Amino acid sequence: MAKEGAAEQPTSSRQPPSSTAAADGGPLYGQAEKDYHHLFNFTNNKAGMDKVDREKANQTIYEMSKNSSYFKNEQRKDDNRKEDIDRMKAHLEAYRNSQPEMRLKAEQSVRGVLQRLEKERESKRGSWWCHVDMDMFYCAVEIRDDPSLKDKPVAVGGPGMICTANYVARRYGVRAAMPGFIGKKLCADQGAELVFVGGNMQKYQAESMTVRRVLSEFDPHLKMGSLDEAFLNLTDYLKENDLDSHEGRVKVATEIREKITEATRGLTASAGIAPGRMMAKIASDFNKPNGQTIIEERDAAGFMDSLSVRKIPGVGKVGEHKLEALNIKTCRDILDNAVLITQACSDKSTQFLLRAAMGIDGEGRASERKSFSCERTFRATQDRKFLEEKLRDIAESLAEDLKSHFMRSRHITLKVKTADFKVKQLAMPLSRSTDEADDIDAGAQRAFSKYIDTHGDDTKAPPAIRLLGIKCANLTHVFGGTGPDGEEREAPKGTIDYFLQQQQKQKGGKGKASEVGDISIEIEDDEQMDQIDQMGDNADAPAGDDHPGNQLLLPDIIDLEEWEEDVDVNHPQPQPPSCSSSPCQPAPSSASLQPSLPLPLPQKRQLPQSSAAAQPKQPAPKRGKKGGKRNQDAATVCVSGPMDALLKRMADRKAAGGGGGGSSAAGGGGVDGECIELD
DNA sequence: GCGGATCAC
């Protein structure tokens, strides 16, 4: 209620130059910030900086960004979202004015859905998940190995992009995913100098393996999300070790973190234990860094209720703003306004949001990889020859990638980003599956020609381009043939590819040996999929895969359950927020947090809160106090570092050297608009 | 099926 007016703001969106005439006469900062700073991904809304510093940082960021093409594009996108919102609001208005019987029906339907979900939650009791998240992982490794960095603001990355920043830097407003030159300025303005450290993927991978080794003791089927985080199903471990109690969980979380710190010679981790994957993940972020949070079943609902919707993995900046336009800020709000959401969101989104708000995990099967992609940013140019060569390089890189994974692709998509940051994609089906650079290149070049043709007539030059990329999809496994150098294609032991290869050999063994040139397999049946799932834990298959983050070969032990429905969001309306305000989360009911280890965190206190259900007397183990709200004041800023790509690229370059090899593109013979023919 | 968007890391 209320709030409605906010969306009415004129925003002057439509005319690009006039509103952005900000160049000189444009809006002054004070006003501008109100309108725009929500556009940044990294407005710090967490603790760590006091308000003054925060405003100062935001001003600096705004000043450095306001005239950039990047920022102007962000404004454009934001304006589009506002239009979406207006449409949505109109839709909702129509609903409000609809026949009472209709609304009654909708309400009953929602009630039914909520009841079903409640039942589902009930049925899933008793399973315990842990999420472990390394604190500022890359940065922590670098600082450990060079203690002189300890008290300086440090960022892993470069002037172009920051992957991870330490907590000293965060105090100046430096964030992961922030361009390095802005971070540098933020520090400089406050008399400090940001130290950049180039990353070393190999090292991080090694550390990650160390962490994994420690964790596998608690759950041999653990799933590494990325180098710096992992999900564990602790249900069995807790039972088998007689630790299935609050105290037990506290103990396990503490032990996990201590063992990690010991094994990594000083790196710290944060952990969350909860009756679900999603809640565990949220919990691990709750007391970062070097902290832990345990959520008991009886506290789960209360914990979720007070949580900001932004904490739900899958609700990002845009989703948050859309929900905010509906006046929905917390998970409790989601449930209270379930009918509204039903009307405003797609079925998928509605399901997702309601489930998430109740703390119910989505069904997540780690599916087979569906695409390979490669994209490069460079200085914007119209030089066609340069661009075509870039495309060739990318095609070669992808071909290598495909080959090393024993995959072929039958469909490519060209991606083009112009100097004004607008992105276009062009699909190009191929006539057959391929892993040859020539083929990929031919398809991409054809798509590129098409792009040029449609974006510049004879009189007007095509726009300058700052990024080119290719995505290969429609994948099939390939075994048995010969590789690029004529050697037999054999998948590395321990990989899914290896598994399938063995299977294929067995099958082939009964009749015709594996003499068949190329065999393509598509995995479709569930049984096979399950087998693949189960092999992930092969401890012997660390395999230094050249690919850092991915290669999901780790299974996911999920309780059965049929409900499909996956993860994803998509809601209706945003609003021109002036966000920033939310001082982190209130910690609801009795989520007990257990410090342990050095832990510089101040003890958090909680006031009794009207936590709905009577508070069963909870064993107050050591210190953890439960009760109600917690204020997160502390100087600690949470933000887990988004993993990078910059580093990946560095590593790739180092490892691969370079793809060279010119050779001309074998022509896309048959033309015919739709599918490019390959010989 | 395509192209645009959003999200996580």
Add this chain to the structure above:
DNA sequence: AATGGTGATCCGC
């Protein structure tokens, strides 16, 4: 010296 790269999913055409 000018805001990254990879993979996935969803939605509206």
